[in-house]
Amino acid sequence: MTETVTESELVAISAGQGTKALTLYVTDIAGNTGSSSAVNITVDLTAPTGSVTADTYYNTSTVAVTVSGSDTGGASLSKMKVWLDSSEPATWSDYSAGTQTFTSIAEGEHTAHVKFQDSVGNTSSTYDSSSFIVDTTAPTGTISTASYTNTRSITVTVSASDAKSGIETSGVAQMKIWESGTTEPTSWETYATSKSITLTTGDGSKTINAKFKDAAGNETTSVAATCSTILDTDQPDVTLALVKTDNTTALPAHVNVRGFSARVGITAETQDSPVVSYKLTGDFTDSSDSWQDFAVDSGESYMTISGLEFTTGDGTKTITALLKDAAGNVTATAATATAIYDSAPPVIDVNAPDYN
Numbered sequence: 001m002t003e004t005v006t007e008s009e010l011v012a013i014s015a016g017q018g019t020k021a022l023t024l025y026v027t028d029i030a031g032n033t034g035s036s037s038a039v040n041i042t043v044d045l046t047a048p049t050g051s052v053t054a055d056t057y058y059n060t061s062t063v064a065v066t067v068s069g070s071d072t073g074g075a076s077l078s079k080m081k082v083w084l085d086s087s088e089p090a091t092w093s094d095y096s097a098g099t100q101t102f103t104s105i106a107e108g109e110h111t112a113h114v115k116f117q118d119s120v121g122n123t124s125s126t127y128d129s130s131s132f133i134v135d136t137t138a139p140t141g142t143i144s145t146a147s148y149t150n151t152r153s154i155t156v157t158v159s160a161s162d163a164k165s166g167i168e169t170s171g172v173a174q175m176k177i178w179e180s181g182t183t184e185p186t187s188w189e190t191y192a193t194s195k196s197i198t199l200t201t202g203d204g205s206k207t208i209n210a211k212f213k214d215a216a217g218n219e220t221t222s223v224a225a226t227c228s229t230i231l232d233t234d235q236p237d238v239t240l241a242l243v244k245t246d247n248t249t250a251l252p253a254h255v256n257v258r259g260f261s262a263r264v265g266i267t268a269e270t271q272d273s274p275v276v277s278y279k280l281t282g283d284f285t286d287s288s289d290s291w292q293d294f295a296v297d298s299g300e301s302y303m304t305i306s307g308l309e310f311t312t313g314d315g316t317k318t319i320t321a322l323l324k325d326a327a328g329n330v331t332a333t334a335a336t337a338t339a340i341y342d343s344a345p346p347v348i349d350v351n352a353p354d355y356n
Helices: none
Strands: 018-022 025-027 033-035 039-043 049-053 063-070 077-084 098-102 108-110 112-118 132-134 140-144 153-161 172-179 194-198 204-214 225-231 238-243 259-266 275-282 302-309 315-325 335-341
Touching: 049 112, 063 077, 063 112, 140 172, 140 204, 153 172, 153 204, 172 194, 238 302, 238 315, 238 335, 259 275, 259 315, 259 335, 275 302
Parallel strands: 140 225
Antiparallel strands: 018 039, 025 033, 049 063, 063 098, 077 112, 108 132, 140 153, 153 194, 172 204, 204 225, 238 259, 259 302, 275 315, 315 335
């Protein structure tokens, strides 16, 4: 006679986790005892472990993180929760190792989190990624250099920022600096606050271009900043004339007064930068080796320096003039002018005839 009996019963098993073999023994009313085949069950008391990793920077609002979990207690991983920042989801999703993607993530700093659950219900603690930054905005900046230069080797001052009000950004990381009209560099270089470049040959205006890139990979798609300088390698030519203190009448070759004025002038020139300084030295009382500001008289090509006095002592007085332009070029050959100062009256010798 065969009879089917269905019944459930709590069974105490040996301590510890791992695989347990259960055998069922049954005795009928006649005293016959039978046994079942062994049934293996796994006891897992250990919570899963795992990790979530993220890139340091993202230059898109779509963020992909990598999830990895494991369960050493014997059961298999079954469920997980993955979220950003403080919004832990209420429900579990099926465990899936690998990439998990989030969309429409705001710019700024974020952290990814993950929890795991195995097939018997053990739940892990929360695992956190390192914080990362979503930065979708390219940096901005400015560059500057001297307005004039007399050498092709110049230094460009660089200032760039990746700042955004109230938001953590990745920061300026790289730059390109080059002269307009030449080929843009193919490679980026580490961002610095200055850059030495060599201008192309030929005097005239030169334009410098700049692009910037942040650590997240955002870069300016066109030139982000420009500045200009004028290359001038021509030396200014100078003229010098001495005039009387009326500032009009030419000083004669011989004078008996010490006072005079000097006209320091510019000849016709091809240079691209203005003359800004003069130096007047020689046999006069205020002679100085220092440069003075230069500005031509109204409507003239020269500057009149008044109130000068020759040094004491009769003899030839020599005055020398130099010019310097805004690029730093100095006159190659100084202009000179001379006058003979003679303060001694003539000696008159009168001889009377002898009438005796």
